Amino acid sequence: MENCFFKRDVISIENFSREELDYLLDYAAELKRNSSKFKEVMNGKVLVPLFFENSTRTSMSFKMAMHHLGGSVLDFDTDASSLKKGETLSDTLKMVEGYFPDVVVLRHSKDGAAQLAADILSVPLINAGDGQNQHPTQTMLDLFSIKEAKGEVDNLEIGLVGDLKYGRTVHSLAIALSKYKNVKIYFVSPESLKVPQSFLNELREKGVIFFEYGLEELENVAKKVDILYVTRVQRERFPEGPEGEEEYQKVTSRYCLKKAMLDGVRANLKIMHPLPKVDEIEISVDSTPYAYYFEQASNGIHIRKALLYLTTTK
Numbered sequence: 635m636e637n638c639f640f641k642r643d644v645i646s647i648e649n650f651s652r653e654e655l656d657y658l659l660d661y662a663a664e665l666k667r668n669s670s671k672f673k674e675v676m677n678g679k680v681l682v683p684l685f686f687e688n689s690t691r692t693s694m695s696f697k698m699a700m701h702h703l704g705g706s707v708l709d710f711d712t713d714a715s716s717l718k719k720g721e722t723l724s725d726t727l728k729m730v731e732g733y734f735p736d737v738v739v740l741r742h743s744k745d746g747a748a749q750l751a752a753d754i755l756s757v758p759l760i761n762a763g764d765g766q767n768q769h770p771t772q773t774m775l776d777l778f779s780i781k782e783a784k785g786e787v788d789n790l791e792i793g794l795v796g797d798l799k800y801g802r803t804v805h806s807l808a809i810a811l812s813k814y815k816n817v818k819i820y821f822v823s824p825e826s827l828k829v830p831q832s833f834l835n836e837l838r839e840k841g842v843i844f845f846e847y848g849l850e851e852l853e854n855v856a857k858k859v860d861i862l863y864v865t866r867v868q869r870e871r872f873p874e875g876p877e878g879e880e881e882y883q884k885v886t887s888r889y890c891l892k893k894a895m896l897d898g899v900r901a902n903l904k905i906m907h908p909l910p911k912v913d914e915i916e917i918s919v920d921s922t923p924y925a926y927y928f929e930q931a932s933n934g935i936h937i938r939k940a941l942l943y944l945t946t947t948k
């Protein structure tokens with residue numbers, strides 16, 4: 635297959651076919667196996683990271699990925715930028731465009747910010763998370779990790795747990811899973827953080843088999859899945875003001891995956907989490923063979939190297 639990522643924006647997981655995702659995952663696997671071969675391939679190229687929301691893993695792994703490939707990263711601090719003086723995102727992007735970057739990575743709190751940026755920029759724009767909408771590179775590394783642990787994504791039973799209303803990682807992942815065969819999704823969430831109806835309709839149209847459960851079913855669901863993907867309640871996604879605070883207080887610290895719940899789970903269960911985790915997984919779970927989240931996070935570097943390289947190199 636030819637490099638189908640060249641000059642392409644990465645806005646939503648929806649835009650990529652299963653074949654294209656497979657191509658990327660295979661490429662990332664080759665980068666993981668053979669990293670020394672790719673040490674200089676981005677020599678002379680510059681990444682502009684624009685993180686307008688907090689980030690540890692995504693930001694760090696994109697920057698490290700660029701360094702590993704021999705490219706450079708613009709040292710740009712969004713906190714100290716003119717956005718603080720009231721400059722619009724589009725004006726900032728028009729200016730960035732004028733300085734000839736090779737690739738731009740954007741994280742922003744507004745749904746749709748990535749598309750807006752891509753419409754302004756002529757170089758590839760990679761979405762590192764836009765509001766509640768999408769987090770495609772997280773999903774790519776999730777798929778990579780699932781494939782590495784299980785050999786395939788087809789035919790798996792996957793539990794998605796936590797904030798399914800606002801969580802962009804689960805939104806992206808559920809759409810991605812619809813591209814694979816015979817995957818069953820078990821949604822587990824507090825009543826007020828269920829997957830939005832419109833989203834469920836979309837999954838239904840795509841032929842995805844899914845089931846919805848309340849938090850009391852967490853332990854039972856843990857016993858019938860191959861992957862349990864846990865997410866935190868994200869305070870920053872709730873509406874501002876007293877109503878948002880009230881909604882948040884009702885659900886915060888209401889669920890926790892405990893080690894004791896893992897008796898009788900499938901022998902090769904993998905527990906995943908996009909991180910950061912707060913209190914939704916008991917710390918003692920970290921040392922069980924089921925905990926997979928730190929390896930999952932580490933796989934981010936291979937996927938992001940593959941994306942940076944493939945979007946900028948023919």
Ligand code: NCD
Pocket residue numbers: 691692763769772802803865866868908909910
């Ligand atoms: C996630 C995000 O930003 O959506 N984090 C990440 O990129 N690994 C999940 C989260 O913040 O809860």
